Amino acid sequence: MAMQERIREDAAGAILFDAAVSPQVDADWFDPEAWRVRNALRQQSGGRGGVAIIDTPAGECVLRHYRRGGMVAKLMGDRYLWKGADHTRCFAEFRLLGRIAALDLPGPQAVACRYRRTGFFYTADLITRRIADAHTLAELLTEGRLDGEVAELVGALVARFHRAGIWHADLNAHNVLVTAEQLYLIDFDRGRQREPAESWQQDNLQRLRRSLVKLGAATQGEAAFEEQLWKPLVYRYERTVRA
CATH class of the missing domain: 1.10.510.10 (Transferase(Phosphotransferase) domain 1)
Known part of the structure; x- marks a missing residue:
């Protein structure tokens, strides 16, 4: 099934999602605590900036918060320099996953991603379908x-x-x-x-x-x-x- 890109923008940032997978994605999808309240947080590792397994209306998914590694992480934490929405890590990976799926290559199925901008910086998250029994x-x-x-x-x-x-x-x-x-x-x-x-x-x-x-x-x-x-x-x- 071809990806159907949809974008929801607000004052804080934007959500990009595949309407063919889920017709509606809101900000709560990117909050592990919101899934915990619904008893739909299956697993979480790494604390803030980690990975969570969530049970969504689109099926069991992986929620990943983008975070830096190495020495840069001590200075920047989970922040990235803003260069425009199309240059965010999450939008780029989401769209690459769409191309991978179109090529019939075995990668994760993109569900949604989000960036939140503050001044010259942004933070980002990505949701993909979980690959079971792997x-x-x-x-x-x-x-x-x-x-x-x-x-x-x-x-x-x-x-x-x-x-x-x-x-x-x-x-x-x-x-x-x-x-x-x-x-x-x-x-x-x-x-x-x-x-x-x-x-x-x-x-x-x-x-x-x-x-x-x-x-x-x-x-x-x-x-x-x-x-x-x-x-x-x-x-x-x-x-x-x-x-």
């Missing part, structure tokens, strides 16, 4: 369930996105979801669609490799990691990206 690639690695077969599936997944020119700004093992039916890429903050090129595609792959190694995929040695996980992943990636 585990992250990082969890599979920790549990000892990441093998060559799964690695091949990851390679094919990444290749499909790269072939369509979808660049993931933070391709790591936490942003790959695995279900019994298929794999997904999630969290496309700062991602974009660009002309396919081997340079950025390989950089993206190396980012995923560093994530796996950092999480302990090479604890039995670099050679074992290469043979058992990385070579199968790259083999399937290369076959798929050139298909």
